[in-house]
Amino acid sequence: MARVNTKQLIRDAAVRVAAEHGISGASMDQIAEAAGVAKGSLYYNFASKDAIFEAVIQGGFEHLAEAIDTARVGVAPADAPRAVAGATLETLRGNLDLAKLMASEVFRTDRPWASAMDLARSSVVVRFRDVLREARRVAGDPTADEVTEIAGAAFFGALAGACLDWLLFRQDQSMEQVLDQVLRAH
Amino acid sequence: MARVNTKQLIRDAAVRVAAEHGISGASMDQIAEAAGVAKGSLYYNFASKDAIFEAVIQGGFEHLAEAIDTARVGVAPADAPRAVAGATLETLRGNLDLAKLMASEVFRTDRPWASAMDLARSSVVVRFRDVLREARRVAGDPTADEVTEIAGAAFFGALAGACLDWLLFRQDQSMEQVLDQVLRAH
DNA sequence: GTCTATAATCCGATAGAC
DNA sequence: GTCTATCGGATTATAGAC
Secondary structure (H helix, E strand, O other): OOOOOHHHHHHHHHHHHHHHHHHHHOOHHHHHHHHOOOHHHHHHHOOOHHHHHHHHHHHHHHHHHHHHHHHHOOOOOOOHHHHHHHHHHHHHHHOHHHHHHHHHHOOOOOOOOHHHHHHHHHHHHHHHHHHHHHHHHHOOOOOHHHOOHHHHHHHHHHHHHHHHHHHHHOOOOOHHHHHHHHHHOO | OOOOOHHHHHHHHHHHHHHHHHHHHOOHHHHHHHHOOOHHHHHHHOOOHHHHHHHHHHHHHHHHHHHHHHHHOOOOOOOHHHHHHHHHHHHHHHOHHHHHHHHHHOOOOOOOOHHHHHHHHHHHHHHHHHHHHHHHHHOOOOOHHHOOHHHHHHHHHHHHHHHHHHHHHOOOOOHHHHHHHHHHOO
């Protein structure tokens, strides 16, 4: 029987409404209607509107980190950058509304959940850094240890920028073409 | 005599307040107070709150496009990627509050000014694409023509991601180090 | 051109029934 | 656990004096 999780219904509805109106423009009334529950149920399941979006955005980064880990399993370090890049593009494409939300929020330092989001973001950045380091190491590059988190952030930014440009403005391309454009430069 | 431009006062104040509270969280009362004018003057100089932020964000992209053009003048195509990357980092660092605002807004399609912002963003992306194309062409790479706007968006994203990671979370690095991390991969 | 005062609206959160 | 009804506060925009 279709056992539904009210918390998940609310999270999904929040993403949909925020994609259309932004977080501030997404009212609790709209979220409740989109989720098919009453407004009071939002406050039974979450402490506040902020709590809903904190859960949504942090969940997005955690999901991405898991996808990256999965993509690395059993892949040679030299092939890992393309593998994790592909997994990242697929994850972002799989929930474009959430991806847009994450992109809009990732560098906002004024949110109540800013420090939690920074931790989640950092864990993704560190994964990218490690993948780039390992790839350089197996290529015999002695400067592999010089790869810092900044390089991870740059790789993440390149993927996010290319992915959203692709999905929002230039859908007439294959994912392979997008991957080529991002990685050819690398 | 210090002839001040009220419109510019308002724009600058709007950026400062929005950096602290976000656009929706920035009230017209706060912007007026930060600008040192009355709220009525905001509505004399701009049609609405939206009009203020449209001007601010579009101005940010136009300023960036000009900085890129300036950086290319008299530089060999092979050196242009690093030159424009440096100019981009300097421009974003020169107004970090505005850079954060642009990053938060660039992929939002729900704003009244979305199509104007897309035009301004595209003009930056195309500049990056051209710089990458020319660099590959002078290097004798026959695939230079295959460089698309996606590559420009990726380069832009890499720069923005690295720059904000640097300035917001890892200021203990020189700009040269950041440039190396972004371009080494390229 | 800039100001003060006010209108009209909207939203987050809570209380309490079931 | 979910619902309805409502409160209190904040916000954008306008009107009109100077």
